[in-house]
Ligand SMILES: *[C@@H]1O[C@H](CO)[C@@H](O)[C@H](O)[C@H]1NC(C)=O
């Protein structure tokens with residue numbers, strides 16, 4: 019019997035040591051000091067750990083434990099392992115494994131350096147949680163302050179036994195209604211200190227509740243969709259769709275604007291009137307609108323480091339109130355899109371919402387690549403869901419690839435987390451655009467002519483000499499034609515960009531101005547085109563000597579048909595602009611707008627096709 023008991027004990031010991039071996043060594047926490055920041059609506063817990071490997075095996079990883087209530091609302095988790103020496107830089111580590119042990123979830127972090135028996139490592143864990151504070155009372159009137167309750171444990175939830183530990187809760191004000199005492203507990207102004215406690219076993223907790231004043235507006239975006247559209251014509255367009263709510267104590271009774279305005283410091287203290295967004299330094303073309311329309315009460319401030327936007331919703335947002343709005347802005351391409359060493363490109367963009375104090379329950383980031391991109395891959399430095407989509411718009415034929423990253427519980431910390439979307443984009447992909455087609459056309463001729471030119475340079479015969487002069491002339495005319503067409507193409511592009519802007523912002527006035535400017539360019543340059551085609555014709559009239567590989571008369575014919583198509587494209591674009599402006603002026607639904615634009619767009623596409631086949635016919 020005694021033997022059996024001994025065996026059982028041995029088995030149990032073996033099992034438990036196996037369990038800790040899986041956790042990478044057996045640890046003892048020499049000291050742990052936890053700070054719980056309750057100053058905002060986000061709970062930020064930083065804990066300094068000093069941990070010793072008490073097992074014989076080499077320890078290569080360390081674990082953190084969270085309760086199931088915490089896991090559900092976990093926004094951010096990271097540890098920083100301290101280097102040796104006072105000023106040694108810390109190493110940031112993210113978890114590599116997550117496992118369940120009863121009601122506790124264990125997160126495993128690899129250690130930068132394996133730990134031998136008796137060795138000690140110091141690290142700091144950093145955990146941010148949302149929706150942990152509950153308004154209590156749940157309803158308040160306009161003149162009340164907001165009180166909240168917060169549940170936690172006086173003991174640190176640790177996967178290892180802890181020799182000595184303390185916990186400090188930092189409060190936003192000194193008004194503390196009540197708190198659970200677990201001696202020793204001490205209140206000092208805006209802090210509540212628990213501990214030191216000695217020799218607490220692993221995974222032991224001791225529930226405590228704090229009830230205190232917190233007038234921070236609980237601004238929560240139940241959903242945020244951030245759309246990032248890359249255009250290789252110079253900008254990245256960012257559009258953010260917010261569904262925002264004040265999740266603080268609900269407003270009891272009716273709202274008095276008079277009282278709110280007359281006593282700004284004492285009325286609606288937990289409501290929010292302004293929202294501050296931190297946009298990229300060179301953000302421009304900023305707009306902000308809600309369901310009703312454009313909102314002009316916003317202030318944009320920028321210096322060389324940042325651009326700040328202050329928004330003012332139509333009404334202050336009290337507890338329980340909601341508002342939906344859209345924020346849009348553009349950022350120069352070169353600020354966000356870079357070349358990777360392997361020649362592919364990548365977008366490098368901050369993941370989080372630019373509103374630092376808004377908690378996002380569900381953030382969906384969509385990156386829309388330019389048409390003709392391939393080999394998309396996404397790098398995300400935290401756990402998130404990843405998807406792919408395809409997107410079609412007025413200007414597309416084959417649709418665009420869209421990278422989607424979805425994360426629950428996103429906070430300020432994610433503003434400093436960058437995701438990269440890698441893709442390949444051949445400049446040939448841009449050939450889908452008419453201007454580029456025209457450029458390629460001329461580049462082809464120029465290279466043909468330059469090539470045949472070499473055939474004659476060695477010969478000094480008169481006819482060869484004349485042929486050379488003539489070729490130089492043709493080259494010259496073609497180059498000037500190319501210049502004029504590129505000016506026209508740039509005007510096309512600007513008009514097209516403003517049409518896109520209309521569909522985003524409804525800014526008809528800007529689009530009309532763009533049209534006027536484009537018309538002036540087209541009118542001014544059509545005379546030049548006429549003059550240049552005339553001189554092209556006269557310079558190829560009498561071709562002396564041998565026939566070059568590109569027949570000069572064939573050049574004229576092809577140039578003429580190309581110019582004809584270019585003219586038709588300009589006309590179609592003008593028509594498209596009219597249709598869009600007209601539709602927006604009449605405030606048609608987006609479905610109706612689509613049905614009106616579609617036929618014009620189809621003709622534009624087929625013109626592009628024709629130009630494209632003109633170019634492929636050059637190879638014949
Ligand atoms: C929206 O407001 C901006 C300025 O705040 C203005 O430039 C733009 O024209 C407005 N758009 C509409 C459709 O009213």
Ligand SMILES: *[C@@H]1O[C@H](CO)[C@@H](O)[C@H](O)[C@H]1NC(C)=O
Pocket residue numbers: 366367436438
């Ligand atoms: C992305 O941008 C951030 C901030 O500018 C920078 O710190 C980071 O190194 C960039 N990442 C890559 C892969 O370029």
